Amino acid sequence: MTALFDFDERYKGGARAFLVSVNFSQNDDSGSLEELKMLAISSGAEIVGILTCTRSSPDPKYFIGSGKAAELKSQVEFWDGETVIFNHELSPSQERNLEGLLGCRVITRTALILDIFADRARTREGKLQVELAQLGYLETRLVRGWTHLERQRGGFGLRGGPGETQLEYDRRLLKERVNTLRRELAVVEKQRDQGGRARSRRGLPVVSLVGYTNSGKSTLFNTLTNADVYAADQLFATLDPTLRTVTLPRTGKTVFADTVGFIRELPHNLVAAFKATLREARESDLALMVIDSGDEDMKEKIASVEEVMEDIGAGSVPVLKVYNKIDRIPGISPHVEHDSSGMPCAVSISGKEKLGIDLLLQAISERLGRDRVCLELCLPPDAGALRQRLFEMGAIDSESYDDIGCDHLRITHSLTELARLSARFGGDLERFVTVPAGFRFHKESWED
Template sequence: MLVGVEFGRTAGHNGQHPGSFDPTLDELALLAESAGDTPVAKVVARRQAPDAALFVGSGKADEIKLLVQTHQAHTVLFDQSISPAQQRNLERVLGVPVADRTALILEIFARRAKSHEGKLQVELARLQYLATRLVRRWSHLERQSGGIGMRGGPGEAQIELDRRMIDDRIKVTKERLKKVQKQRSTQQRARARNGVFRVSLVGYTNAGKSTLFNALVKARSYAADQLFATLDTTTRSMYLEQAGASVSLSDTVGFIRDLPHKLVAAFQATLQEAIDADLLLHVVDAASPVLEEQLAEVERVLEEIGASHIPQILVYNKQDLLDEDQRPRQPLDWIERHEPGKVGVRMPRVFVSAQDGSGLDVLREQLVAAMQADNTETQSTIQA
């Protein structure tokens, strides 16, 4: 069961309250499918403010309970974050497990992380989330908790044991992560000393970054039509014939609306590839009906991680999914993006299809131009 709640009296131009959920719950449905669940029904509620006890209020909770029974749903997923108390109360009323968007994203991240660093980052984010919940249903913690003076049964002592155990795990995970990040920064410094021009692919999840990455470097990075297909940063060398030189190309984790702050913090090292890049290829799903919102969300996260100053090429991908009359006449144009607190920034926009390869030659030309502009700037700085 998917549940979204729209708060406030006034709605935005698209009928959506600012900072609210996706009215159709399409993205939550995609997230659920990425986690291996099958959405069976959607419920949309409208309220002035969240109900302190049940988030949706008792009347709507009863309605959801009836739908849960009708559809034989196993879990209820909320599109917004709910508090630990609201989660417990809802589970009591609905009779099935309840999870929110943050828990769902963490679940997907936990399944998809492949590298040692990625797994540690997910572990840290999950532990920090769990520390605020103290709901003992996390099997990997259950298995490791046995026998140390535990009496069993709920109560203050049990919660204290949980809290101490989680705090210890957070401490150990942070230390292990620090070591891995140290190794990564050593590798990055070595790359910087080599004078390699670094390009990072960024963009909303499922914009086709991995497919584009594969098309550009002929790699075999995992690509699928689902949210968060790629979690770990993959870096390959790409030879640009016109420049007679190679650049370093990195594929990073996809961004998403309302990405939990804990995850942005925990994934700082994965996103470090974007922060340290000389150029960002901002990949956009040209066929998405919410293209502008997704663009704005990526720009917001780039600002949050300190990467908004890095030059960008906008890559409007998935041209093959557009109708003939929607496709651009030219494969390249220039647009002005108005970023918060800045004068409009002009950046090239390239229209491509990573699937059929159209526009990739124009994108390579733009990469060469960006690389040469960077070299010119570096030379001017040295001479100055």
């Protein structure tokens, strides 16, 4: 019964696909259809035709109505289509009716996204989350025609009641697999939580890159961190989060996190399944919202990203907007925009051409540097416990010793955390500060 959970049986990348999109409002739906095309291409499908229509409400039997369904059937047969992809959610009965009429596979936008996610997931956590989302989607469509395998009688003799049907058996297997996946995910999430707590103890600020898929997040991440994350001009080129540490001028060691790209009307079961993966965005100190500055639907996509941020519990995270790909727009040069308080709120750059990266790093440092200080300390030989704690926090930028054994440290860290540390050591940290001279921690700077 392992084939029950093989989602690739329903759709295989590379198939000859026919796209269907229905407009239920007076608004232009071309952006959503264009996105469906990009999703299909990203999955490897060959688009052989597109059917669009306008309706006031879905048809109960075929979703698009019997007339349009007949037209779709003739078009699919003419172009030898292997799969029909709807830009909408279909009920299980609508899906079965369409498959019976068209004689080919019928999948929805959600199933297509799940297929792409399954193909791109690389880490164990990502694969587990994708399979869990797939099974949640499959559960509502679990209808089998294997009635010949059902136990028609149960118990002893001929008077026993009906036994377990094939559908019941499939549902039981699915439920068992879902429970197994959840247990395995709990272990993986616990390990990720431990890593997050370790970074928190060290006081390292976290900057997450979020944004609409294909906005250039991974390319910018590679530029900022000198990483080699896969980047391509396609939707969901990368799925699993990647973390790298970068030393910034004012904030010291900073963790940068590249996350999965967002998309409009992201299926809720995907949002639920990937909450653990997206915790980097939810728990970051600053979110870089990467935006394709040349996209005609830029405002709508910004709204979609903000909506997903709310869904995953990251709505309160401070945001610095990064208008990417300015190299594609004539007459625009790298620049920084400031809010009413004088803090950077938006930066225009090109991650691919490395234009304005210095401005972006400066803006990040300013946004994170509100609560960070750079100090020079002179610790006597008997202050080993304090030195060890500073190392554990990741606060030490450089270290040297003089002729009498004193330890000269240059540290960069959160003012709040350093004030708390100084209080634990009876104010010793304050006494050892040499630069800036006369530095003092104020009570209000560390009180909760």
